[in-house]
Amino acid sequence: LKGTIHYNNRSGVRATCPDCHVPHNWTDKIVRKMQASKEVWGKVFGTMNTREKFLEKRLELAQHEWHRLKSNNSLECRNCHSAESMDFNRQSPRAQAMHSKFLITREKTCIDCHKGIAHKLPDM
Incomplete structure (x- = not known):
């Protein structure tokens, strides 16, 4: 996160992990916390208790987050970045074109184009 625009930017506003990974809506927050408990389970019982084991699971974990964001129309992104x-x-001409074509029409959502915006992408 520290090497990304969400941490270092000209405005001085900094996103933290919960801003993107914990839904603001109470019901969605509880569901996410239940899902995250499986990740804690992996740490406690050794399936993901080392850096190497985490890196082996990193793509799978990222895919879960991408799916979650895709299914909720990138709600956590939109809490700060409303269209x-x-x-x-x-915006750059390319960003204008892409946002006009996909974001405004809701054909795509933020995570479709902005994977890796806050974390280095896992090995794919």
Whole structure:
């Protein structure tokens, strides 16, 4: 996270892990915490208790997060980045085109194009 725009940026606003990984809605938050308990289980019982074991599972864990964000229309992204408040004129021509085509039409959601925005991508 420390090497990404979500940590170091000109505005000085910094996202932390819960901003992206813990839903704000209470019901969704409880569901996510139950899912995360399986990850804690892996740490306690040795299936993911070393850096090497974590790296072996990293792609699978990332895929779970990508699926979660895809299914909730990237809600955690939208808590800070609403399409309605974006100034497309300040974006690059490519970003303007992509956001107009996919984001505004809801054909795609943030995670479809922005995997790796807050973490280095796992080996794929």
